[in-house]
Amino acid sequence: MTGKALARLDGDMLIYGCGTMAGAMLSRWLECGLKPDLVTAIRKSGAPAAGNVTTLSDSKGLTAPSLLILGVKPQGFPDVAADVSRLAGPHTLVISIMAGVSLEDLRLALPDAGQIVRAMPNMPVANGRGIVALISERDQATLSKQLNKLMAPLGLVEWISTEASFNLVTALTGCGPAFIYRIVGAMAGAAVRLGLDPDAADRMARAMVAGAALTMLDSDETPAAMAAAVASPGGMTQAGLDVLDSDGRLAALMADTLRAARERGRELAASARMD
Ligand SMILES: NC(=O)C1=CN([C@@H]2O[C@H](COP(=O)(O)OP(=O)(O)OC[C@H]3O[C@@H](n4cnc5c(N)ncnc54)[C@H](O)[C@@H]3O)[C@@H](O)[C@H]2O)C=CC1
Ligand SMILES: O=C(O)[C@@H]1CCC=N1
Known part of the structure; x- marks a missing residue:
């Protein structure tokens, strides 16, 4: 989605952070x-x-906007919470993208805010291929109608029904791109150690992952079926897959990775609370 999808949107937006x-x-x-x-x-x-939007180094002189995007780090929230609270009025819809910070904690810090939504975007939103996971305190059906128009140009929009899973969703979608970049780097690095030229390995690893990802978007097959289509029986791919699958190594590594990221969400939430 490009062009003028958001041209008719009105209401002011303040991006705090x-x-x-x-x-x-x-x-x-x-x-x-x-x-x-x-x-x-x-x-x-x-x-x-x-886009040269009005950019300020603080909120002096500002009044409550219709939409307030809260984009500071969770650890930095205690420093600005009182100021954000002043700007989050009864007609303000607050969308927090802070990792870990719960709707309950946001409401405690921003008691007068009209509505509060917790959102988890990821970096590929920059080209419309991201994901935005969302959850609201209440009125999710009404809010989704209102917000989907704004969020759809960013990529896949997923409303989450239970907040208990939001940190896990964050680990998968918000952190996920970094995990994939690390895997790409590890594959390229391994190819270099085994004898390929570094520039060529980097170029081919990136192109391979981009191609595989795009193919996946166009396919209804499961990732397992797609892997099976690449792996000729008794062929080279199967020999590699056997290493990834042996003793559930890859599955265990991924579970540990997501678990660690999810648990860090709890710590971030604590750091965002005021003492
Ligand atoms: N980087 C990512 O891929 C994702 C980040 N997030 C969340 O987005 C938030 C921001 O992360 P990043 O953009 O990566 O960090 P960042 O450091 O690039 O952005 C933080 C922004 O807050 C501003 N800021 C900090 N203290 C301020 C203050 N006292 N007054 C005014 N502005 C202040 C900084 O100037 C900066 O523009 C975090 O809460 C993070 O959990 C969520 C999803 C993905
Ligand atoms: O690393 C973080 O805490 C944030 C949340 C998801 C991506 N970046």
């Missing part, structure tokens, strides 16, 4: 027609955000 992640969402929204004059971004440096 417009760094890497919120900045990627903003870039995509602007690309899809969001009017820059509706947006104000706050970032500590005051350095202009995408």
Whole structure:
């Protein structure tokens, strides 16, 4: 989705903490027609955000917007919570992208906010191929109608029904791109150690993963069936898959990875609470 999908959107948007992640969402929204004059971004440096939207280094003089995107780090939230609370009025829809921080903790910190939504985007939203997982305190059906229009240009939109699974969703979708990049790097690195030229290995590993990912988007087959289609019986691929599958090594590694990321969410939530 590109072009003017968001051209008719009205209502002002304040992005409090417009760094890497919120900045990627903003870039995509602007690309899809969001009017820059509706947006104000706050970032500590005051350095202009995408599309030259009004960028401030603090919130002096601002009043409650219709939509407030909360994009600071969880650990930095206690420093700004009182200020964000002042800006989160009864007509403000707050969307927090902070990892780990629960709706209950957000409500305690922002008692006057109209509605609070917890969202988990990932970096590929920058080109519309991301995922945004969402959960609201209440009125999920009404809110989803309102928010899907804004979120759809970012990629797959998933409303989550139980907050208990939100940190696991975050581990899979928000952190997931980093895990995949690490795997690509490890495959390229292994190829280099086994004798390939580093630049060629890097180039081919990236192209292979991009091709495999795009093929997956176009296919209804399960990942297991897709792997089986590559692996000729008794062939080279099967020899490699046997290593990944032996003693459930890959499955265990992935479970440990997601578990560690999910547990870190709890710690981040604690660091976002005010003492
Ligand atoms: N990087 C990622 O892939 C994802 C990040 N997130 C969440 O997004 C949030 C931001 O992460 P990143 O964008 O990676 O970090 P970042 O460090 O790039 O962005 C944080 C932003 O907050 C601003 N900020 C910090 N303290 C401030 C203050 N006192 N006043 C005004 N602005 C202040 C910084 O200037 C910066 O623009 C985190 O809560 C993280 O959990 C969520 C999904 C994915
Ligand atoms: O690493 C983090 O805590 C954030 C959440 C998901 C991606 N980045």
